Amino acid sequence: MIKKTLLAVLVLVSFKSNSQTLETVSKMKLNYQKCLDKGNNMSGCSINYYNQSDSLLNVVYKNLKEKISSKEQSKLKKEQLEWLKKRDVYFEKVYADTKKEGHFIEGTRDFEMVVFDEKANFVFGRVKELIKRN
Template structure:
């Protein structure tokens, strides 16, 4: 049931935020904060927020590629490749840190929530940069 809700939220987000803009990013951040404030399951809020940011990031990239000249597309493609490598390295460090913490804490979901929130912040930073192009 939880996966169904998360999948539905991501699908609705993709449709609702078809226009990639800073205001869409602000709306996602506001909804995330509301979810955290009203939910007893902050991890679920963080996962939904991460997936929404990831979808918005992919959509922003697709639109940029479609609207850029070929030389600018190649430049963006190279830059995105470097960013993806940096992202993988950062996410790996976060996951390793959470694994170490899990061994010392009782409630692993709190650690996972914080990890997912940090990953979402990393995506948000890239998305903010792309939306300013």
């Protein structure tokens, strides 16, 4: 657990010190796929991928906010709050849809993997959108 936390901090520091690009997102996706390809703890891979998406979103949002005027910051904050509402609705839908499909049993690792994968992809969509505005 400590190793993962330390790794996450190091990743965030490197993101802060280097400009985030769409290449950063691509590398994360590639590393995620490599993790899945191992076939071990695939739900852990997807949870980690989601956590990375969320961390990167926070860094990209803060970096963008620092570069814009206070009036634009206010608009960005309002926009982000609206996006968070959409995210929450989408996350609920993903959970319900995955449950309804019946391919995966709720509470299993496979179910978790599918849900977190979808959540991460949604968040990375927002990350890419904000990166393009940086």
